[in-house]
Protein backbone atom coordinates (compact mmCIF):
# COMPACT_ATOMS: atom_id res chain seq x y z
CA UNK A 1 0.00 0.00 0.00
CA UNK A 2 1.44 3.40 -0.96
CA UNK A 3 0.41 6.33 1.19
CA UNK A 4 0.09 9.92 0.06
CA UNK A 5 3.46 11.63 0.02
CA UNK A 6 4.76 14.00 2.66
CA UNK A 7 6.14 16.88 0.70
CA UNK A 8 7.64 20.34 0.89
CA UNK A 9 9.31 22.03 -2.10
CA UNK A 10 12.76 20.56 -1.52
CA UNK A 11 11.85 17.05 -0.37
CA UNK A 12 9.17 14.52 -1.27
CA UNK A 13 8.63 11.34 0.74
CA UNK A 14 6.45 8.42 -0.36
CA UNK A 15 5.71 5.57 2.02
CA UNK A 16 4.97 2.03 0.87
CA UNK A 17 4.06 -0.75 3.28
CA UNK A 18 4.63 -4.41 2.49
CA UNK A 19 4.01 -7.43 4.70
CA UNK A 20 7.54 -7.32 6.10
CA UNK A 21 8.75 -3.74 5.86
CA UNK A 22 7.95 -0.11 5.21
CA UNK A 23 9.79 1.58 2.35
CA UNK A 24 10.24 5.34 2.37
CA UNK A 25 11.27 6.73 -1.03
CA UNK A 26 12.93 10.12 -0.83
CA UNK A 27 13.30 12.63 -3.65
CA UNK A 28 15.16 15.92 -3.29
CA UNK A 29 17.53 17.32 -0.70
CA UNK A 30 17.82 16.54 3.02
CA UNK A 31 18.99 19.81 4.55
CA UNK A 32 18.27 22.01 7.56
CA UNK A 33 15.08 23.07 5.75
CA UNK A 34 13.82 19.52 5.20
CA UNK A 35 15.43 17.30 7.84
CA UNK A 36 12.52 17.99 10.24
CA UNK A 37 9.98 16.53 7.79
CA UNK A 38 12.33 13.63 7.00
CA UNK A 39 12.82 12.82 10.67
CA UNK A 40 9.17 13.18 11.75
CA UNK A 41 7.87 11.11 8.82
CA UNK A 42 10.20 8.20 9.52
CA UNK A 43 9.92 8.48 13.28
CA UNK A 44 6.12 8.15 13.04
CA UNK A 45 6.63 4.75 11.35
CA UNK A 46 8.97 3.34 14.00
CA UNK A 47 6.36 2.05 16.49
CA UNK A 48 4.40 0.16 13.84
CA UNK A 49 7.07 -1.60 11.81
CA UNK A 50 10.07 -3.87 12.41
CA UNK A 51 12.04 -2.76 9.34
CA UNK A 52 12.10 0.64 7.66
CA UNK A 53 13.93 0.86 4.34
CA UNK A 54 14.86 4.38 3.32
CA UNK A 55 15.45 4.59 -0.44
CA UNK A 56 17.78 7.49 -1.20
CA UNK A 57 18.01 6.95 -5.01
CA UNK A 58 16.73 10.41 -5.76
CA UNK A 59 18.40 12.29 -2.95
CA UNK A 60 20.90 14.61 -4.56
CA UNK A 61 22.22 16.24 -1.43
CA UNK A 62 22.47 15.61 2.29
CA UNK A 63 23.97 18.21 4.62
CA UNK A 64 25.00 18.20 8.27
CA UNK A 65 21.37 18.50 9.41
CA UNK A 66 20.51 15.46 7.28
CA UNK A 67 23.34 13.49 8.86
CA UNK A 68 22.13 14.59 12.31
CA UNK A 69 18.58 13.49 11.43
CA UNK A 70 19.86 10.04 10.40
CA UNK A 71 21.79 9.62 13.64
CA UNK A 72 18.69 10.61 15.65
CA UNK A 73 16.50 8.20 13.66
CA UNK A 74 18.99 5.37 14.01
CA UNK A 75 19.05 5.82 17.80
CA UNK A 76 15.26 6.03 18.21
CA UNK A 77 14.69 3.05 15.88
CA UNK A 78 17.26 0.97 17.78
CA UNK A 79 15.57 1.80 21.07
CA UNK A 80 12.26 0.52 19.67
CA UNK A 81 13.86 -2.64 18.17
CA UNK A 82 13.19 -1.39 14.67
CA UNK A 83 15.78 -1.86 11.93
CA UNK A 84 16.56 1.19 9.81
CA UNK A 85 18.14 0.36 6.42
CA UNK A 86 19.39 2.88 3.87
CA UNK A 87 19.53 1.81 0.22
CA UNK A 88 20.70 3.31 -3.08
CA UNK A 89 23.00 5.97 -1.68
CA UNK A 90 24.78 8.03 -4.30
CA UNK A 91 28.56 8.24 -4.37
CA UNK A 92 28.76 11.57 -2.54
CA UNK A 93 26.62 10.38 0.35
CA UNK A 94 28.61 7.14 0.57
CA UNK A 95 31.81 9.17 0.63
CA UNK A 96 30.40 11.34 3.42
CA UNK A 97 29.36 8.26 5.41
CA UNK A 98 32.59 6.42 4.84
CA UNK A 99 34.48 9.15 6.68
CA UNK A 100 32.21 8.91 9.73
CA UNK A 101 30.99 6.20 12.03
CA UNK A 102 27.72 6.19 10.09
CA UNK A 103 29.46 3.90 7.60
CA UNK A 104 29.61 1.10 10.17
CA UNK A 105 25.93 1.58 10.94
CA UNK A 106 24.40 2.08 7.54
CA UNK A 107 26.65 0.71 4.81
CA UNK A 108 26.46 -3.02 4.12
CA UNK A 109 29.83 -4.82 4.23
CA UNK A 110 29.76 -5.32 0.45
CA UNK A 111 29.42 -1.57 -0.09
CA UNK A 112 32.68 0.02 -1.24
CA UNK A 113 33.64 1.72 2.00
CA UNK A 114 37.05 3.30 2.26
CA UNK A 115 39.19 1.37 4.74
CA UNK A 116 38.88 2.92 8.15
CA UNK A 117 42.28 4.04 9.32
CA UNK A 118 43.67 1.95 12.11
CA UNK A 119 46.32 4.40 13.29
CA UNK A 120 45.26 6.78 15.99
CA UNK A 121 46.11 10.42 15.57
CA UNK A 122 44.89 11.71 18.90
CA UNK A 123 44.70 9.78 22.15
CA UNK A 124 43.50 11.29 25.38
CA UNK A 125 44.03 9.21 28.50
CA UNK A 126 42.43 9.80 31.89
CA UNK A 127 42.69 13.55 31.48
CA UNK A 128 41.66 15.73 34.43
CA UNK A 129 41.91 19.47 34.94
CA UNK A 130 41.24 21.30 38.18
CA UNK A 131 41.35 25.07 38.59
CA UNK A 132 41.84 26.72 41.92
CA UNK A 133 39.69 29.77 42.51
CA UNK A 134 38.76 31.91 45.55
CA UNK A 135 35.59 29.78 45.80
CA UNK A 136 37.62 26.57 45.97
CA UNK A 137 38.72 23.85 43.60
CA UNK A 138 36.87 23.71 40.25
CA UNK A 139 36.90 20.40 38.42
CA UNK A 140 36.62 21.26 34.71
CA UNK A 141 37.52 17.81 33.37
CA UNK A 142 37.54 14.50 35.17
CA UNK A 143 39.25 11.42 33.77
CA UNK A 144 38.38 11.98 30.13
CA UNK A 145 39.57 9.31 27.69
CA UNK A 146 38.94 9.08 23.96
CA UNK A 147 40.82 8.61 20.73
CA UNK A 148 40.52 9.95 17.21
CA UNK A 149 41.62 7.99 14.15
CA UNK A 150 43.63 9.43 11.27
CA UNK A 151 41.34 11.48 9.04
CA UNK A 152 38.34 11.35 11.36
CA UNK A 153 36.10 14.32 12.06
CA UNK A 154 35.01 14.29 15.70
CA UNK A 155 32.62 16.81 17.21
CA UNK A 156 32.66 17.44 20.95
CA UNK A 157 29.28 18.81 21.93
CA UNK A 158 28.24 20.09 25.34
CA UNK A 159 26.63 22.99 27.14
CA UNK A 160 28.50 26.06 28.28
CA UNK A 161 30.77 25.40 31.26
CA UNK A 162 31.18 21.64 30.72
CA UNK A 163 34.90 21.96 29.99
CA UNK A 164 35.09 22.12 26.18
CA UNK A 165 37.47 25.09 26.02
CA UNK A 166 39.62 23.57 28.74
CA UNK A 167 39.92 20.38 26.68
CA UNK A 168 40.71 22.36 23.55
CA UNK A 169 43.43 24.36 25.30
CA UNK A 170 45.01 21.14 26.55
CA UNK A 171 44.86 19.60 23.06
CA UNK A 172 46.38 22.78 21.62
CA UNK A 173 49.22 22.60 24.14
CA UNK A 174 48.20 25.91 25.72
CA UNK A 175 47.27 24.47 29.11
CA UNK A 176 48.75 21.63 31.15
CA UNK A 177 46.38 18.98 32.52
CA UNK A 178 46.29 18.27 36.26
CA UNK A 179 46.38 14.55 35.52
CA UNK A 180 46.57 12.28 32.49
CA UNK A 181 47.88 13.18 29.07
CA UNK A 182 46.95 13.92 25.48
CA UNK A 183 49.08 12.60 22.61
CA UNK A 184 49.25 13.51 18.96
CA UNK A 185 50.66 10.75 16.76
CA UNK A 186 52.16 9.12 19.82
CA UNK A 187 53.96 12.19 21.20
CA UNK A 188 52.64 13.83 24.38
CA UNK A 189 51.27 17.33 23.82
CA UNK A 190 53.25 19.51 26.20
CA UNK A 191 53.18 22.85 24.36
CA UNK A 192 52.08 24.50 21.11
CA UNK A 193 53.18 22.54 18.02
CA UNK A 194 53.27 23.37 14.35
CA UNK A 195 51.44 20.13 13.53
CA UNK A 196 48.36 21.36 15.42
CA UNK A 197 46.21 23.93 13.63
CA UNK A 198 43.71 25.91 15.68
CA UNK A 199 40.68 27.91 14.51
CA UNK A 200 38.99 30.03 17.17
CA UNK A 201 35.55 31.64 17.21
CA UNK A 202 37.08 34.94 16.12
CA UNK A 203 39.30 34.75 13.00
CA UNK A 204 41.99 36.98 14.61
CA UNK A 205 43.50 38.28 11.36
CA UNK A 206 46.15 40.98 11.30
CA UNK A 207 44.51 44.02 9.63
CA UNK A 208 47.75 45.30 8.07
CA UNK A 209 48.43 42.01 6.30
CA UNK A 210 46.72 40.89 3.11
CA UNK A 211 44.77 37.63 2.97
CA UNK A 212 47.80 35.77 1.56
CA UNK A 213 50.12 37.30 4.16
CA UNK A 214 47.72 36.34 6.95
CA UNK A 215 47.71 32.74 5.70
CA UNK A 216 51.51 32.79 5.67
CA UNK A 217 51.73 34.17 9.21
CA UNK A 218 52.63 30.80 10.86
CA UNK A 219 55.38 30.37 8.24
CA UNK A 220 56.81 33.82 9.07
CA UNK A 221 56.51 33.28 12.83
CA UNK A 222 58.46 30.03 12.55
CA UNK A 223 61.00 31.78 10.30
CA UNK A 224 60.50 29.29 7.52
CA UNK A 225 61.04 30.08 3.86
CA UNK A 226 57.92 31.76 2.50
CA UNK A 227 58.53 30.71 -1.10
CA UNK A 228 58.01 27.07 -0.10
CA UNK A 229 54.49 27.81 1.10
CA UNK A 230 53.11 30.45 -1.29
CA UNK A 231 51.87 27.88 -3.81
CA UNK A 232 50.20 25.80 -1.07
CA UNK A 233 48.63 28.95 0.40
CA UNK A 234 47.17 29.92 -2.98
CA UNK A 235 45.83 26.40 -3.53
CA UNK A 236 44.22 26.35 -0.08
CA UNK A 237 42.66 29.78 -0.65
CA UNK A 238 41.21 28.46 -3.88
CA UNK A 239 39.90 25.38 -2.02
CA UNK A 240 38.03 27.57 0.48
CA UNK A 241 36.61 29.72 -2.33
CA UNK A 242 38.87 32.75 -1.90
CA UNK A 243 40.69 32.67 -5.22
CA UNK A 244 41.13 36.28 -6.38
CA UNK A 245 41.06 37.65 -2.82
CA UNK A 246 44.74 36.97 -2.04
CA UNK A 247 45.69 40.65 -2.05
CA UNK A 248 42.65 41.98 -0.21
CA UNK A 249 42.78 43.10 3.42
CA UNK A 250 40.66 41.52 6.20
CA UNK A 251 38.42 44.58 6.49
CA UNK A 252 37.42 44.10 2.84
CA UNK A 253 35.99 40.62 3.61
CA UNK A 254 32.72 39.40 5.18
CA UNK A 255 32.78 37.50 8.50
CA UNK A 256 32.43 34.15 6.71
CA UNK A 257 35.30 34.99 4.34
CA UNK A 258 37.52 36.04 7.26
CA UNK A 259 36.83 32.73 8.95
CA UNK A 260 37.80 30.93 5.71
CA UNK A 261 41.13 32.76 5.86
CA UNK A 262 41.57 31.58 9.47
CA UNK A 263 40.86 27.97 8.38
CA UNK A 264 43.38 28.30 5.54
CA UNK A 265 45.99 29.68 7.93
CA UNK A 266 45.41 26.71 10.27
CA UNK A 267 45.88 24.28 7.35
CA UNK A 268 49.06 25.83 5.96
CA UNK A 269 51.33 23.32 7.69
CA UNK A 270 49.02 20.40 6.82
CA UNK A 271 48.48 19.76 10.54
CA UNK A 272 48.12 16.31 12.09
CA UNK A 273 45.13 17.71 13.98
CA UNK A 274 42.91 20.67 13.21
CA UNK A 275 41.25 22.00 16.36
CA UNK A 276 38.16 24.13 15.88
CA UNK A 277 36.58 25.95 18.82
CA UNK A 278 33.05 27.12 17.93
CA UNK A 279 34.59 28.48 14.70
CA UNK A 280 31.32 29.73 13.26
CA UNK A 281 29.73 30.83 16.53
CA UNK A 282 30.03 34.54 15.75
CA UNK A 283 28.48 34.25 12.28
CA UNK A 284 24.79 34.70 11.46
CA UNK A 285 22.68 31.53 11.21
CA UNK A 286 22.64 31.33 7.40
CA UNK A 287 26.37 31.91 7.00
CA UNK A 288 26.99 29.43 9.80
CA UNK A 289 25.06 26.70 8.01
CA UNK A 290 26.84 27.55 4.75
CA UNK A 291 30.22 27.36 6.51
CA UNK A 292 29.29 23.99 8.06
CA UNK A 293 28.65 22.63 4.58
CA UNK A 294 31.85 24.27 3.28
CA UNK A 295 33.85 22.72 6.10
CA UNK A 296 32.44 19.30 5.23
CA UNK A 297 33.57 19.80 1.65
CA UNK A 298 37.06 20.98 2.68
CA UNK A 299 37.43 18.05 5.06
CA UNK A 300 36.36 15.54 2.39
CA UNK A 301 38.97 17.04 0.10
CA UNK A 302 41.81 17.33 2.60
CA UNK A 303 41.10 14.45 5.02
CA UNK A 304 42.77 16.23 7.95
CA UNK A 305 41.88 14.91 11.39
CA UNK A 306 39.47 17.43 12.91
CA UNK A 307 38.35 17.93 16.50
CA UNK A 308 35.43 20.33 16.39
CA UNK A 309 34.11 21.83 19.60
CA UNK A 310 30.60 23.25 19.75
CA UNK A 311 27.58 23.70 21.98
CA UNK A 312 25.29 23.28 18.96
CA UNK A 313 23.86 19.93 17.90
CA UNK A 314 23.46 21.18 14.33
CA UNK A 315 27.16 21.31 13.51
CA UNK A 316 28.96 19.39 10.80
CA UNK A 317 29.74 16.20 12.62
Ligand code: ADP
Pocket residue numbers: 131132133138139140158159160161162163164165166167
Ligand atom coordinates in the same frame (compact mmCIF):
# COMPACT_ATOMS: atom_id res chain seq x y z
P1 ADP B 1 33.14 25.48 28.19
O1 ADP B 1 34.18 25.78 27.17
O2 ADP B 1 32.45 24.16 27.97
O3 ADP B 1 32.17 26.60 28.36
P2 ADP B 1 35.27 25.84 30.14
O4 ADP B 1 36.34 24.85 29.81
O5 ADP B 1 35.49 27.25 29.71
O6 ADP B 1 33.87 25.28 29.62
O7 ADP B 1 35.04 25.85 31.71
C1 ADP B 1 34.79 24.67 32.49
C2 ADP B 1 34.71 25.06 33.96
O8 ADP B 1 35.98 25.51 34.41
C3 ADP B 1 33.72 26.19 34.22
O9 ADP B 1 33.11 25.95 35.47
C4 ADP B 1 34.61 27.40 34.31
O10 ADP B 1 34.04 28.40 35.14
C5 ADP B 1 35.88 26.84 34.89
N1 ADP B 1 37.08 27.56 34.45
C6 ADP B 1 37.52 27.68 33.18
N2 ADP B 1 38.68 28.39 33.14
C7 ADP B 1 38.98 28.71 34.43
C8 ADP B 1 40.07 29.41 35.04
N3 ADP B 1 41.08 29.88 34.34
N4 ADP B 1 40.04 29.53 36.39
C9 ADP B 1 39.04 29.00 37.12
N5 ADP B 1 37.98 28.33 36.60
C10 ADP B 1 37.95 28.17 35.27
